[in-house]
Amino acid sequence: MCLDHPANLLSRRQLLTGLAGAGVLTGAAGCVATNAASGRDSFTGFRSIEDDIAEGRANHPKILKSFGGAYEDPRLSGYVQKIGLRLAKGTEYQQYPYRFTILNTQIVNAFALPGGFIYITRGLLALASSEAELAGVLSHELAHVTARHGAERHGAQQVAQLGLLLGAVGLRAAGLPSDLMRIGQTVAMAAIKGYSREHEFEADTLGVRYMSRAGYNADAMATFLSSLREHSMVEARVLGLPAGKVDEFNIMSTHPRTVERVKQAQAHAQSAAAQGAGKGRWAANEYLDRIDGMMFGDDPKQGVVRGQTFTHPILRFEFRAPDGFHLRNSPTRVQARHTSGAAMVFDMGPSKGARSALEYLRHVWAARSRLHDVERLVIDGHQAATGWTEGRGEAGPVHIRALAIRRDRESFYRFMYISPRNQAERWARPFRRSGQSFRRISPDAAARVRAQRLLVVPARSDDSIAGLARTLPYGRHNESWFRVLNDLAPNQPIGEKQRLKVVAG
Numbered sequence: 001m002c003l004d005h006p007a008n009l010l011s012r013r014q015l016l017t018g019l020a021g022a023g024v025l026t027g028a029a030g031c032v033a034t035n036a037a038s039g040r041d042s043f044t045g046f047r048s049i050e051d052d053i054a055e056g057r058a059n060h061p062k063i064l065k066s067f068g069g070a071y072e073d074p075r076l077s078g079y080v081q082k083i084g085l086r087l088a089k090g091t092e093y094q095q096y097p098y099r100f101t102i103l104n105t106q107i108v109n110a111f112a113l114p115g116g117f118i119y120i121t122r123g124l125l126a127l128a129s130s131e132a133e134l135a136g137v138l139s140h141e142l143a144h145v146t147a148r149h150g151a152e153r154h155g156a157q158q159v160a161q162l163g164l165l166l167g168a169v170g171l172r173a174a175g176l177p178s179d180l181m182r183i184g185q186t187v188a189m190a191a192i193k194g195y196s197r198e199h200e201f202e203a204d205t206l207g208v209r210y211m212s213r214a215g216y217n218a219d220a221m222a223t224f225l226s227s228l229r230e231h232s233m234v235e236a237r238v239l240g241l242p243a244g245k246v247d248e249f250n251i252m253s254t255h256p257r258t259v260e261r262v263k264q265a266q267a268h269a270q271s272a273a274a275q276g277a278g279k280g281r282w283a284a285n286e287y288l289d290r291i292d293g294m295m296f297g298d299d300p301k302q303g304v305v306r307g308q309t310f311t312h313p314i315l316r317f318e319f320r321a322p323d324g325f326h327l328r329n330s331p332t333r334v335q336a337r338h339t340s341g342a343a344m345v346f347d348m349g350p351s352k353g354a355r356s357a358l359e360y361l362r363h364v365w366a367a368r369s370r371l372h373d374v375e376r377l378v379i380d381g382h383q384a385a386t387g388w389t390e391g392r393g394e395a396g397p398v399h400i401r402a403l404a405i406r407r408d409r410e411s412f413y414r415f416m417y418i419s420p421r422n423q424a425e426r427w428a429r430p431f432r433r434s435g436q437s438f439r440r441i442s443p444d445a446a447a448r449v450r451a452q453r454l455l456v457v458p459a460r461s462d463d464s465i466a467g468l469a470r471t472l473p474y475g476r477h478n479e480s481w482f483r484v485l486n487d488l489a490p491n492q493p494i495g496e497k498q499r500l501k502v503v504a505g
């Protein structure tokens with residue numbers, strides 16, 4: 001998580017008014033024009049190409065802010081920009097100022113803003129295995145831009161679902177601390193909200209066209225989608241969620257596609273363009289050379305998860321989640337989940353003038369909830385306050401403990417511990433211990449927190465997957481993760497001359 005508090009970002013409503021403003025004008029006399037990329041008559045309201053560009057430009061800084069900023073590696077970002085521009089040359093719209101940005105996050109996703117602003121995450125780059133796969137992703141996003149899907153998108157109904165935690169625990173509004181329900185409604189979420197099936201299919205079809213024109217093997221679109229599905233399944237297992245219900249930022253939730261549909265799009269695009277299947281470049285070695293040394297996992301600047309501990313070396317604190325919880329960092333908060341349905345969320349909130357932790361808890365953070373057993377605490381020398389309330393989850397009533405720890409005059413650290421009501425007793429002590437584990441760390445301890453790197457190494461005859469996967473940060477899921485990173489099916493042995501992605505540091 002970063003210093004920026006989600007409250008500083010636009011609300012979903014504000015964003016929709018601005019971002020999808022034109023779409024909301026349905027019913028008014030909009031103009032219908034034939035799109036040069038899709039060949040369809042499309043309703044894009046009163047929007048011009050210039051409107052698209054202005055919108056992209058205005059939202060670009062917000063996207064950066066919400067996803068940990070741009071990944072600063074001139075060699076790698078220059079490479080992605082070069083491939084992107086090569087693909088953009090083959091599109092029907094040259095008037096967009098195409099810009100390709102690598103986002104500094106382990107989340108696996110890619111998306112586009114109108115006007116030619118295209119984003120790909122570090123996490124996605126780690127997963128891809130060839131330039132052709134990268135080209136497939138960029139082409140698909142380019143197609144969302146050229147077919148002007150953003151301008152066609154209507155209303156709020158397609159806004160991505162609330163976050164992982166809310167989705168998983170299924171909380172509803174009644175009686176919850178007032179800002180719990182705002183979790184996840186960041187500008188970024190609304191900007192990358194999913195497209196319709198038709199738009200996805202069209203983006204695949206056009207994407208195949210663009211990557212073929214640039215000389216890449218269009219089969220890469222389908223091979224990468226398989227990798228994404230594998231990744232999504234491993235992620236779901238790690239989080240103890242049903243397959244497919246993973247993360248609001250995950251590419252599978254914003255681009256719901258199947259390999260079948262991609263293949264169909266491929267056939268469609270190829271017959272139209274009269275291009276042969278299975279032709280074109282993969283450029284796997286070039287790609288692996290480029291990502292060799294790239295940061296992997298959490299950037300220490302945003303805090304890192306190691307086992308049960310979250311450490312933030314810049315803000316200089318750490319805390320532990322209860323045993324069995326899986327921790328997940330994001331730019332705005334840290335959340336953790338247990339397969340039993342219990343969960344926790346950690347973030348920071350502005351004090352809004354509250355003079356004590358108690359006042360903050362009662363009158364700011366949980367102002368709209370009925371809190372019980374409110375008590376003052378001191379944690380690691382910090383003033384703190386805690387209390388509990390009840391809420392409703394999809395699976396029944398939930399028990400929620402809120403804990404606020406004073407950071408400074410302006411802000412509070414906040415823990416929210418949630419359990420199904422019938423498990424409240426089971427989790428009372430582990431939750432209390434977790435809250436009490438919060439502590440400041442020394443500058444030396446902070447300096448020891450280093451980023452992990454992705455390295456590309458040649459396979460050796462004595463390599464074992466267990467050995468190579470040991471350094472990944474996913475505990476008992478390390479081997480599955482290693483297989484996904486290296487395109488190895490379950491039980492498939494390492495190829496004799498395979499170049500392998502391993503994690504160091």
Ligand SMILES: [Zn+2]
Nearest residue numbers: 195200203255
């Ligand atoms: Zn898409």
